[in-house]
Amino acid sequence: MLPDELKKLLSERIASAEDPREQAVDAMFELQSYYGYMSDEAMTEASGLLGMTPLELEELATFYDHIYREPVGRYVIHVCDSAICWMHDHLSVVDHIRSQLNVEVGGTTADGLFTLLPVCCIGYCDRAPAMTINRRVFGRLTPEKIDRILTRLKDQAQFAETE
Amino acid sequence: MSKYPLVLFQNRQPNRIATLDEYRQSSGYQALEDFIGKRPPGEVTARIGEAGLRGRGGAGFPAAKKWLAVPADGAFPRYLAVNADEMEPGTFKDRMLIHADPHLIIEGMILAGYAFAASKAFIFVRPSYESSAVILETELEHARHAGYLGRNILGSEFSFDISVHRSGGRYICGEGTALLNALMGKRPNPTKPPPYPTLKGLWDRPTVVNNIETLANIPHILRNGAEWFKRLALSREGMGTKLYCVSGRVNNPGCFELPIGIRLSEIIDEFAGGLPAGSEFKACLPGGASTRYLTREHYDVEMDFDTLAAVGNRLGTAAIMVFDRKTCLVATTLNLLQFFARESCGWCTPCREGLPYIRDLLWRIEYGEGREEFIPMIREMCKFSWNSYCALAPGATSPVESLLTYFEDEVREHISQRKCPYNAH
Ligand SMILES: Cc1cc2nc3c(=O)[nH]c(=O)nc-3n(C[C@H](O)[C@H](O)[C@H](O)COP(=O)(O)O)c2cc1C
């Protein structure tokens, strides 16, 4: 069940939009961060709030890179594999993450913390090779830098657990 | 420092945006004060038309002409859809602009809205630009407090507001008509005009789609005039400056504001620091992934719409992707095709089926399974892309066709040696 507070916030935003459907992606982003991904329950909630049929919403949910219709980890790592990052050896970034986290591309770590996915050019080609984690960008990646980022995220997650 | 005047980047600083006050100190919002409610909207359009401002989103369509396509007796409300999707590989100028001087963009949007009597604008921002979206939202709030945005701007009759629309992320959303579908919460397939969005766009109302860089030019043109704008360019027919992104095999990748018509060689060698020692220029894509390879022969080409067209290429987004002699262009083109095939929206067959087909042929060539007859097959498939529903597929086949035009020998070498001469796979 969606908490009343979140439901109220979303309803207000949708009501004040030019048209309810304009808020579809925003609403999915919010629901996704609450449920972890766009689960069937999240889809039902969203279509109710937006006044869209489940099919209309599915057309969007399955289209976009950053809407996840399957369970993903708390942190979704998207490594850019387009031309400039490719020239700057993006494969070494992917390989390093794979071996450090013991995860395959498309997979999620056993502890549910990380999902590893490819993504096309994220518009940070001047800082290739680059990746995003939960829509935050990290560029000029080296193995050391990746290790620092991953360690920080693991610590953050642990902190959230013990809080 | 650049020997050329900075216009769009004049307030740019390392690692932070120009504040509202800083923007005002550089005569920011002066054009707004001078025009909104004081001069007729048609005058904005006329001045921009005289200056010859062409769209910076890739197609180079004259801005004033697009606004004039909104009929005077057209329906209300009218919308401005601002394209900050920027998913063309190699392109990051709109991000640089937002992170340098957000109020310049905001002022440009308001003035454009005034020109064709729009009441609302949406800025369409991709997911990896979340930091840009946050900057825009914060600065829009400051503009609202200052009375530049909202109801009765500066006490005039004109009301206009702007909101940030976050995309779920797909390259096709940058195509103008797909962008409108995305904004309306529909599956972002392109639609084929007519009706043109300027007649029936968002929710069937007149809508103009403009790129962020296009809009950022407007306050400057209104303040300084058409003649000044033309003098900024180095080419005879050109106007204004351009944000050139340089990436790939260069010492100093980045985004540089330089005159329209500047020579490609000067951008690469002087501003982007040239190629690293031991690397030699082989080719570049001069305007993003959907332009054609440009070879050493045209290294000194003037970077302008018409001068690039004259050598069979396009200025596109002016994102220059540099490849050196050690980089395999078959593998590069394969990577580009992988991008386009993945990002195809799937609506029409030449793109949905054709691009993966070309990609597979290129893959075989790169991995030593190529055959002579693949070359005419690829050429044929590329021609089919012109039957597609939108410009994604012809853009996708531009690097492929030019690979066969300029580097057929390199492709043949792969086939005869049954392996890539550059990479060990
Ligand atoms: C596949 C495709 C992707 C595009 N992506 C963008 C984009 O990310 N940003 C942009 O401004 N224009 C993009 N365009 C061009 C737009 O369709 C449109 O021409 C432009 O936004 C209009 O703005 P302008 O006239 O100010 O240049 C794209 C076009 C195609 C065919």
Ligand code: SF4
């Ligand atoms: S050319 Fe490609 S992106 Fe454009 S409509 Fe056809 S399938 Fe969609």
Ligand code: FES
């Ligand atoms: S190619 Fe990776 S960020 Fe552009």
